[in-house]
Amino acid sequence: MVVMKMKFPFQKRVKLAQGLWLLSWCATVAGAMTFTLGCVLKTELRRRAEVMDNSDIHVVPNTLMIVGLASLGINYFASKICQDALDAGRFPRWKNFLKPYFAVSCFFTVLMLLSVIMSFAMKGSLESSLKVGLRNGIRFYKDTDTPGRCFQKQNIDRLQMTFQCCGNNDFRDWFEVQWISNRYLDFSSKEVKDRIKSNVDGRYLVDGVPFSCCNPSSPRPCIQYQLTNNSAHYNYDYQTEELNIYLRGCREALVNYYMGLMNTIGAGVLSVFLLQGSVLVSLRFLQTAMEAVAGKENTEIETEGYLLEKSVKDTVKEYLDPVLKFLLLKNQVEEGTTSTAGPAHA
Amino acid sequence: MVLLKMKFTQQRRVRLAQGLWLLSWLAVMCGAFIFCLGVYLKTELLRRAEVMDNAEIHVVPNILMMVGLASIGTNWVASRVCQDSMDASRFPRWKVLLLVWFGAAALLCCLLVAVVVLSYALQGRLEESLKVGLRNGIRFYKDTDVPGRCFQKETIDRLQMEFRCCGNNNFKDWFEVQWVSNRYLDFTSKDVKDRIRSNVDGRYLLDSVPFSCCNPASPRPCLQHHLTDNSAHYNYEYQAEELNLYSRGCRQALIDYYMDLMNSTGPGVLSVILIQISVLVSLRYLQTAVDGAMALENPEGNSEGYLLEKGLKETLEEVKANVLDMLKFGQVDPAAEESPEAAGGEKAADSPTEKAASPPSTS
Numbered sequence: 001m002v003v004m005k006m007k008f009p010f011q012k013r014v015k016l017a018q019g020l021w022l023l024s025w026c027a028t029v030a031g032a033m034t035f036t037l038g039c040v041l042k043t044e045l046r047r048r049a050e051v052m053d054n055s056d057i058h059v060v061p062n063t064l065m066i067v068g069l070a071s072l073g074i075n076y077f078a079s080k081i082c083q084d085a086l087d088a089g090r091f092p093r094w095k096n097f098l099k100p101y102f103a104v105s106c107f108f109t110v111l112m113l114l115s116v117i118m119s120f121a122m123k124g125s126l127e128s129s130l131k132v133g134l135r136n137g138i139r140f141y142k143d144t145d146t147p148g149r150c151f152q153k154q155n156i157d158r159l160q161m162t163f164q165c166c167g168n169n170d171f172r173d174w175f176e177v178q179w180i181s182n183r184y185l186d187f188s189s190k191e192v193k194d195r196i197k198s199n200v201d202g203r204y205l206v207d208g209v210p211f212s213c214c215n216p217s218s219p220r221p222c223i224q225y226q227l228t229n230n231s232a233h234y235n236y237d238y239q240t241e242e243l244n245i246y247l248r249g250c251r252e253a254l255v256n257y258y259m260g261l262m263n264t265i266g267a268g269v270l271s272v273f274l275l276q277g278s279v280l281v282s283l284r285f286l287q288t289a290m291e292a293v294a295g296k297e298n299t300e301i302e303t304e305g306y307l308l309e310k311s312v313k314d315t316v317k318e319y320l321d322p323v324l325k326f327l328l329l330k331n332q333v334e335e336g337t338t339s340t341a342g343p344a345h346a
Numbered sequence: 347m348v349l350l351k352m353k354f355t356q357q358r359r360v361r362l363a364q365g366l367w368l369l370s371w372l373a374v375m376c377g378a379f380i381f382c383l384g385v386y387l388k389t390e391l392l393r394r395a396e397v398m399d400n401a402e403i404h405v406v407p408n409i410l411m412m413v414g415l416a417s418i419g420t421n422w423v424a425s426r427v428c429q430d431s432m433d434a435s436r437f438p439r440w441k442v443l444l445l446v447w448f449g450a451a452a453l454l455c456c457l458l459v460a461v462v463v464l465s466y467a468l469q470g471r472l473e474e475s476l477k478v479g480l481r482n483g484i485r486f487y488k489d490t491d492v493p494g495r496c497f498q499k500e501t502i503d504r505l506q507m508e509f510r511c512c513g514n515n516n517f518k519d520w521f522e523v524q525w526v527s528n529r530y531l532d533f534t535s536k537d538v539k540d541r542i543r544s545n546v547d548g549r550y551l552l553d554s555v556p557f558s559c560c561n562p563a564s565p566r567p568c569l570q571h572h573l574t575d576n577s578a579h580y581n582y583e584y585q586a587e588e589l590n591l592y593s594r595g596c597r598q599a600l601i602d603y604y605m606d607l608m609n610s611t612g613p614g615v616l617s618v619i620l621i622q623i624s625v626l627v628s629l630r631y632l633q634t635a636v637d638g639a640m641a642l643e644n645p646e647g648n649s650e651g652y653l654l655e656k657g658l659k660e661t662l663e664e665v666k667a668n669v670l671d672m673l674k675f676g677q678v679d680p681a682a683e684e685s686p687e688a689a690g691g692e693k694a695a696d697s698p699t700e701k702a703a704s705p706p707s708t709s
Contacts, residue, residue: 144565183566184579216500219527222556235530
């Protein structure tokens with residue numbers, strides 16, 4: 001039961017080969033573009049690597065880069081094959097190459113589709129990674145004298161200014177950590193001693209935020225300290241104040257940024273996937289149509305081209321059998337040798 | 347006395363035409379590059395137009411854009427001319443246009459040189475413009491409720507954050523203006539009343555700076571207020587503190603930025619000048635060589651190419667005489683109307699005397 005049989009007169013075969021040659025060069029360019037998009041995404045993720053706890057999300061740009069490089073190779077061979085396809089003398093040398101070639105190409109094309117799906121599916125993983133990373137960043141904000149953490153303050157400040165956000169979920173995260181280092185606290189002052197005694201861990205907690213949370217669009221000079229105290233500032237209402245500091249949390253800001261980037265890249269890679277798929281389908285049709293011509297005297301006869309000789313199920317079994325045999329056969333052979341060796345010893 | 351004479355065989359003329367065709371297309375690309383450079387520089391200047399008092403510095407990108415467009419056209423014409431130069435029937439029609447072309451190309455080169463000179467010479471004007479613009483921006487920082495000035499605060503804040511600078515000359519400029527609006531001052535408070543009474547103009551002056559002056563690289567949470575008061579903050583010394591705020595003034599930061607931009611375009615502009623001059627010289631040689639070849643009996647023989655037919659001084663005098671002639675052409679007309687009448691009168695007066703003279707000779 002042949003899958004998708006089509007008739008190919010000589011003219012149609014020639015047109016198919018020419019069209020496929022152009023298409024494969026377009027697909028090569030598209031593959032290079034995919035590689036570039038993978039590099040761009042990787043660079044952007046690495047720029048904010050200090051506020052990410054794990055690098056699980058890096059599997060998306062890594063896959064894109066691998067698929068981009070593979071697609072360059074696949075499409076290069078596709079163009080070579082269809083150049084040779086119409087030449088009866090040179091086409092047969094590709095005979096043995098084509099079966100593994102199609103297997104590898106299908107694998108990488110499916111991987112391309114998988115990377116697009118992953119870029120949507122990994123939103124949760126990215127979010128939890130950012131949650132932990134930002135929490136640590138805010139906790140270690142004050143440790144500018146601890147090796148390994150001395151740049152956290154600068155990173156968090158620049159992050160909040162660039163992405164116009166404050167804190168992890170929102171600005172209240174700053175109320176729960178001590179973000180002012182002990183080096184700058186006067187422990188002889190009554191106010192400092194009161195604050196430290198007021199909580200179990202002996203931390204100096206304030207209802208204030210760092211300057212990087214300030215919103216330049218506010219008509220009023222920034223109010224950073226005593227945010228919950230309406231009487232501390234003239235004409236100020238904590239509940240209704242919207243423009244003073246950034247209300248958005250940095251986790252949400254970063255997730256939106258990266259999801260936007262990955263959605264755009266995903267749309268591009270999806271179109272590259274369709275292009276690559278059409279190259280492979282056309283090449284398969286060309287191969288089967290030209291195989292029917294081989295050995296005939298009149299090369300201009302009409303032939304049939306098809307996608308798969310057997311049905312989908314049978315073809316999958318045919319491809320997987322060698323792989324499984326390779327994995328399982330070793331066990332069978334070992335069992336056989338041990339069983340023969342046993343009686344021999346005995 | 348011909349200037350820089352060179353012999354041209356037919357082969358050499360053909361090579362010159364081909365090379366010039368390529369060079370003129372390269373010059374078209376360079377013209378497009380100059381235009382894009384002008385557009386980029388103009389965009390960068392317009393982005394910060396709110397802190398500039400006048401737009402004199404815009405003459406640099408304007409000239410770059412005009413020269414870029416003109417150079418695209420001129421060099422395209424040059425490529426057409428050298429395409430036609432090998433065809434004896436089509437070359438003569440370019441004769442008059444070529445004179446104009448040489449003038450235009452020379453003018454473009456001069457303008458490009460002027461741009462390079464201006465980009466250095468206008469630095470002082472730019473600094474003046476920024477000084478006044480920033481001073482106004484700092485003065486109107488608090489006027490977020492005044493139409494026309496309501497975005498000054500945001501502009502100055504974003505400028506200070508982006509260029510990592512504070513104030514006009516330095517952060518002390520903020521001590522001299524009231525940058526907190528009266529809407530947010532509690533006039534019943536003693537502190538506010540004291541501060542307002544402490545100076546002649548009744549302004550609320552602080553030794554504080556806005557948050558946008560804060561330096562994120564400081565190991566300490568930013569100290570914005572009571573900057574000159576060492577006792578107001580623990581372990582703080584006003585004179586020794588370096589990293590707390592940005593120490594650079596915004597005028598210096600912006601000047602450095604724009605001068606870097608214009609200096610980095612300098613080498614590019616100079617190389618475009620060289621390419622344009624070489625197109626000019628090559629086209630002149632091609633024109634004279636092809637003209638010389640067409641005048642020969644055998645058009646494929648050797649001819650001479652030169653830059654100027656006469657010496658430099660004589661050519662300039664000739665050009666001056668031509669220009670003066672063209673200018674005097676308007677003045678010649680009244681004299682010409684009188685002289686035909688006078689000439690006619692003289693002729694009429696002459697003929698009777700001739701007639702009078704001839705009969706006595708015959709009789």
